[in-house]
Structure formats: C-alpha cells, structure tokens
Amino acid sequence: DAGVIQSPRHEVTEMGQEVTLRCKPISGHDYLFWYRQTMMRGLELLIYFNNNVPIDDSGMPEDRFSAKMPNASFSTLKIQPSEPRDSAVYFCASSFRQGARASGANVLTFGAGSRLTVL
Amino acid sequence: GDSVTQMEGPVTLSEEAFLTINCTYTATGYPSLFWYVQYPGEGLQLLLKATKADDKGSNKGFEATYRKETTSFHLEKGSVQVSDSAVYFCALSEWNTDKLIFGTGTRLQVFP
Numbered sequence: 001d002a003g004v005i006q007s008p009r010h011e012v013t014e015m016g017q018e019v020t021l022r023c024k025p026i027s028g029h030d031y032l033f034w035y036r037q038t039m040m041r042g043l044e045l046l047i048y049f050n051n052n053v054p055i056d057d058s059g060m061p062e063d064r065f066s067a068k069m070p071n072a073s074f075s076t077l078k079i080q081p082s083e084p085r086d087s088a089v090y091f092c093a094s095s096f097r098q099g100a101r102a103s104g105a106n107v108l109t110f111g112a113g114s115r116l117t118v119l
Numbered sequence: 120g121d122s123v124t125q126m127e128g129p130v131t132l133s134e135e136a137f138l139t140i141n142c143t144y145t146a147t148g149y150p151s152l153f154w155y156v157q158y159p160g161e162g163l164q165l166l167l168k169a170t171k172a173d174d175k176g177s178n179k180g181f182e183a184t185y186r187k188e189t190t191s192f193h194l195e196k197g198s199v200q201v202s203d204s205a206v207y208f209c210a211l212s213e214w215n216t217d218k219l220i221f222g223t224g225t226r227l228q229v230f231p
Contacts, residue, residue, distance in 0.1 A: 004162070031217055033218075033219070042221065042222070042223040042224060043163075043208065043221040043224070045218055045219070045220070048217065048218065050217065055217070056218065091162055091163070093162075093163075095217075097217060106151070106212050106217050106219065107153075107165055107168065108163075108165070108219055109165075110155075110162030110163045110164070111162050112160070112161055112162045113161075113162050
C-alpha cells in the first residue's frame with residue numbers, strides 16, 4: 001500500500017485566496033483525521049470522519065474551514081478565505097477500527113503533510 | 120479534559136548516550152498510550168504503544184511502560200544513534216473515543 005497520500009505537499013498563496021488540501025487514506029481504513037501542526041500550538045485535531053461521516057469537528061477553527069469526505073478514498077480540507085495565521089502543516093491520517101472499539105488502540109497512519117504558507 | 124504533557128526540548132545527546140523523554144497524562148478513564156516519531160519533512164509514525172497499566176511497549180530499542188499510579192509513559196533508549204534525531208510525540212486515546220490527543224513534542228538531537 002502507498003500509505004496516506006496528501007496533496008499538494010507545499011502551497012503558497014495570498015491572503016484571501018481559497019485553499020484546498022486533499023487526502024487519500026489507506027484503502028480499507030474506516031477513520032480519517034485532519035490535524036494541523038504549528039510551532040505555537042503543536043498538533044491540533046481539526047476534524048475526523050468515520051465511514052465518511054464527520055464525527056467531531058469541534059477543532060475546526062472557524063467557518064472559513066470546511067472538510068468533506070465524499071467517499072471512502074478521498075477527503076478535502078478547504079480554507080476560504082485564507083489568512084496568514086492559517087500557515088501551518090496540515091496532516092491527514094487514517095486508521096482501521098472495524099466498528100467496536102473493544103480493547104484495541106486506534107493506531108493512526110499519517111500522510112507526509114501539506115505545508116501551507118499564506119502571505 | 121484529557122491532556123498529555125511532555126518535557127521541553129530540545130534534548131541534545133552524544134551517540135550511545137542513554138535517553139529518557141518524560142511524558143505524563145491526564146485522563147478520566149483508561150486510555151491507550153502511544154509514542155509517535157516525526158523525522159524531518161515527514162509525517163508522524165507510530166513508534167510504540169501500550170493499552171493497559173503495566174504494559175511495556177517496545178520497538179527499535181525504544182521502550183515505555185504504562186504507569187497508572189504515576190500517570191506516566193516515559194520513553195527510554197539505552198544507546199541512541201544519530202539516526203534517532205527526530206521529534207517524539209506522546210499521545211493518548213481514551214477507550215470511548217477514537218481521537219488521539221498529542222503532547223507538544225520533544226526534539227531529540229544526537230551528535231556523533
């Protein structure tokens with residue numbers, strides 16, 4: 001398996017522009033997570049999906065951020081309009097829990113990240 | 120709420136030195152505990168995990184023991200290598216949630 005695939009790897013844009021980050025999870029995984037990493041705030045969970053349904057979006061900073069998962073093999077994170085404070089590395093991760101949690105630990109596999117710079 | 124606290128970095132060591140990175144957690148239930156590692160320019164990778172008290176996770180010479188009485192999960196390695204230079208993240212996941220909560224990360228720098 002190629003792992004979790006994210007694109008673009010790097011994005012430089014101007015304030016006010018729309019940004020779309022893309023993620024292809026590992027085939028067969030039923031959970032998908034979006035994280036943001038900055039020096040000041042570390043790793044923050046933005047939103048996660050189970051079986052393509054958003055479960056918890058409490059980490060989404062504000063209405064400028066939106067995420068979708070139209071099918072099991074694709075998710076997007078959109079920022080519109082972008083601001084300089086959105087500059088960060090955005091990670092997508094996926095995992096397989098097979099429904100009931102039981103005693104299993106949820107092990108996430110991360111993509112390489114998308115580095116966003118908003119000027 | 121649940122949280123993870125890690126020691127501040129960077130940790131700077133010479134090759135073959137002993138490594139300890141401290142991690143403590145706050146949780147309302149019975150979490151699973153993890154260490155992830157991030158090499159430059161890459162995403163996080165699972166290093167090891169433990170799912171219940173007194174479990175010891177180990178991988179690539181790294182070890183961590185789940186200590187419920189001290190709510191700790193310290194990472195150790197007996198002899199570090201230059202290739203271990205990376206950022207290490209402690210994380211927890213409660214039994215009743217699918218979310219992973221990360222600490223702030225500790226940068227390790229190993230010099231020859």
